[in-house]
Amino acid sequence: MIEIWYFCQKKSSMFQEKDFIAPFSYEVEKASFAWEAPSNIALVKYWGKKEGQIPANPSISFTLSSCKTITKIDVERLASFLDSKTTFSFEFIFEGNPKPDFHPKINQFFERIVTYCPFLKAYHFVITSENTFPHSSGIASSASGMAALALNIMSLERALNPQITDDYFYSKASFLARLGSGSACRSIKGEVVVWGENYDFSNGSNLFGIPFNEIHTVFKNYQDTILLVDKGEKQVSSSVGHNLMHEHPFSNERFKQAKQNLDRMKTILKNGNLDQFIALVESEALTLHAMMMTSMPYFILMKPNTLEIINAIWKFRNETKIPICFTLDAGANVHVLYPENVKVKVLKFISENLVDYCQNKQYICDQIGSGSKMLIKQN
Numbered sequence: 001m002i003e004i005w006y007f008c009q010k011k012s013s014m015f016q017e018k019d020f021i022a023p024f025s026y027e028v029e030k031a032s033f034a035w036e037a038p039s040n041i042a043l044v045k046y047w048g049k050k051e052g053q054i055p056a057n058p059s060i061s062f063t064l065s066s067c068k069t070i071t072k073i074d075v076e077r078l079a080s081f082l083d084s085k086t087t088f089s090f091e092f093i094f095e096g097n098p099k100p101d102f103h104p105k106i107n108q109f110f111e112r113i114v115t116y117c118p119f120l121k122a123y124h125f126v127i128t129s130e131n132t133f134p135h136s137s138g139i140a141s142s143a144s145g146m147a148a149l150a151l152n153i154m155s156l157e158r159a160l161n162p163q164i165t166d167d168y169f170y171s172k173a174s175f176l177a178r179l180g181s182g183s184a185c186r187s188i189k190g191e192v193v194v195w196g197e198n199y200d201f202s203n204g205s206n207l208f209g210i211p212f213n214e215i216h217t218v219f220k221n222y223q224d225t226i227l228l229v230d231k232g233e234k235q236v237s238s239s240v241g242h243n244l245m246h247e248h249p250f251s252n253e254r255f256k257q258a259k260q261n262l263d264r265m266k267t268i269l270k271n272g273n274l275d276q277f278i279a280l281v282e283s284e285a286l287t288l289h290a291m292m293m294t295s296m297p298y299f300i301l302m303k304p305n306t307l308e309i310i311n312a313i314w315k316f317r318n319e320t321k322i323p324i325c326f327t328l329d330a331g332a333n334v335h336v337l338y339p340e341n342v343k344v345k346v347l348k349f350i351s352e353n354l355v356d357y358c359q360n361k362q363y364i365c366d367q368i369g370s371g372s373k374m375l376i377k378q379n
């Protein structure tokens with residue numbers, strides 16, 4: 001008990017992997033929790049990882065607000081603790097329908113985190129989940145989905161061990177989410193989140209994301225309009241892409257550059273220099289895709305309309321001096337980033353000039369948000 005108390009009182013920057021392994025009682029019979037967790041968009045990109053979902057370079061992201069996953073868990077204690085050979089006991093319902101195709105992913109996630117959450121084997125889980133953004137819109141739901149599930153699991157842990165501090169709760173939620181999908185660790189808490197060790201962020205950790213709060217007011221309510229260029233399945237998954245960085249001829253230079261870029265981004269986020277912000281964000285997006293194009297095997301996730309949009313944004317910016325820029329995820333969709341005070345003009349530009357490049361003229365208006373929210377707690 002003294003040991004648990006000690007871990008729970010530590011500051012997040014001091015948490016180590018072993019601090020997240022805690023003994024539990026199994027006194028809760030039945031409980032229900034629900035959380036919503038947002039998606040996020042990286043400004044400095046994570047691309048390449050080591051064993052155990054450890055990033056090869058640090059990254060930083062804006063947390064989104066409207067694009068999120070809402071997940072509820074109803075848990076009931078099993079008559080006996082499942083043995084090590086048994087798989088976990090759960091059902092998964094996605095947007096109203098049972099989704100057995102998701103079972104292997106959830107099972108793999110539970111396998112990865114059971115060392116830190118041994119109580120998983122003592123419960124049956126009914127997991128009900130939905131996204132606020134259209135299914136197969138090309139927006140990755142793994143970040144928001146894994147973050148929402150991890151937060152629910154932490155609510156169960158807190159019901160079993162009410163002593164844990166908020167700092168421990170959110171750091172471990174991010175730690176667990178990371179084991180589901182790397183970038184999910186940046187979808188827990190804070191408008192801007194850093195993940196990864198770096199000399200300039202002394203409290204940065206490879207194990208979980210940390211909010212970065214020293215943000216200039218120009219970034220308040222910063223807008224992200226996501227242009228849905230291609231809603232199909234990606235031809236190459238992120239995991240395959242990350243793995244290709246192991247043998248990549250430019251990987252070491254890229255990891256070095258990402259570290260420097262994180263350092264620069266920190267200064268820009270503090271001083272609000274939008275010209276520097278634009279240059280760095282766009283360069284990061286194109287570098288991510290350049291890594292894909294120079295992997296072996298190589299691949300291209302951008303589509304012709306991605307390039308049309310990029311060129312139209314550059315032309316608009318040159319002509320109007322309005323500070324908009326683009327970034328890209330691992331896909332063809334374009335995130336258009338801009339300050340709130342130019343929203344009307346930019347949305348007019350998008351609706352008049354860019355919607356024709358979007359599949360079914362679809363786009364999503366989002367903006368920076370502050371992170372996850374608990375919706376239900378019954379235990």
Ligand code: PMV
Pocket residue numbers: 041042044045046047059140142181182183184238239288329330
């Ligand atoms: O979290 P993963 O394994 O799906 O990787 C995501 C990587 C990028 O979205 C391309 C970049 C990032 O930092 O989010």
